[in-house]
Amino acid sequence: MDVHNVEMVMSAVSPSQYPTDGRAEFALVGRSNVGKSSLTNTLINRKNFARTSGQPGKTQTLNFYDVEGQLYFVDVPGYGYAKVSKKKRESFGQMIETYISSRKQLRGVISLVDARHKPSEEDIMMYNWLAYYNIPVLLVATKADKIVRGKLNQSESIIKKAVDFDDENSDFQFFSSVTKSGKDEVWQWIEDRL
Template identity: 70%
Template structure:
């Protein structure tokens, strides 16, 4: 998709605040500081539209980005950040679960992991959860520019092994917001899923 117009439609906490359009939605999930904002900015051809936060755990709402009046990217609060209280984390968990399990407009989830490391327990739990609910998943391994291209296959196999990856239900792509590697492939996956 050729993107020129993007706006933050709404930051929502409860279902009654979600947009009322029937446009398809693609949610982005991942650990705090894994690069969700950088991926979003790369996909929509902006430098700093989705704010990258120096304070992990800062996004506490579901942020609906209107892309070309055709679809929404839904930025989900980052997980796995210790400084947030347990009750706050539980509140987020309920908000995220409610959105991911009940939203008919949701066509797929982009789950971000750090290409340089094996998936964390939180990454594995999120992936298993999405598999359990039968939600189409694209795992995007971010910060791939920090790894030599010759080692990408090894990084992919470490991630797949850690997640106990289901090739029939999900896809995996290496991505870099610096080199733009993977950008076209991510868009291809999005377009295939919003067309269904």
């Protein structure tokens, strides 16, 4: 998709605040600092539209981005950071679960992991949880430019094995915001589900 018009239309914490126009939605989930903002900015051809933050855990609401009046990207609070209280983490968890488990407009989830590392406990839990709800998942391994070409297959194998990858409901893609590799494939995955 060639993107020219994007706007953040709302931040929501409960279903009564979600958009009501029925457009397809794609959620982006991942640990704090895994590169969600960088992926979003690359997909929508902007430099700093989705803010990257030096302070993990800054996103505390579901942020809906209207893309070309055709679909929404939904930026979900990052997980796995220590600075937020346990109570706050639990409320994020409930907010995310309510959205993901009940939203009819949700066509798929782009779940981000760091290509350089074995997925964290939270990454694995998130992936299995999405599988439990039978939600189509694109598992995106970010920061792929930091891995030597010859090691990509090994990295993919480690990630897939760790999350117990399901080939039927999931797809896998390496991505780099530096080289933009993987951008077209991520868009293709989204467009296939529109």
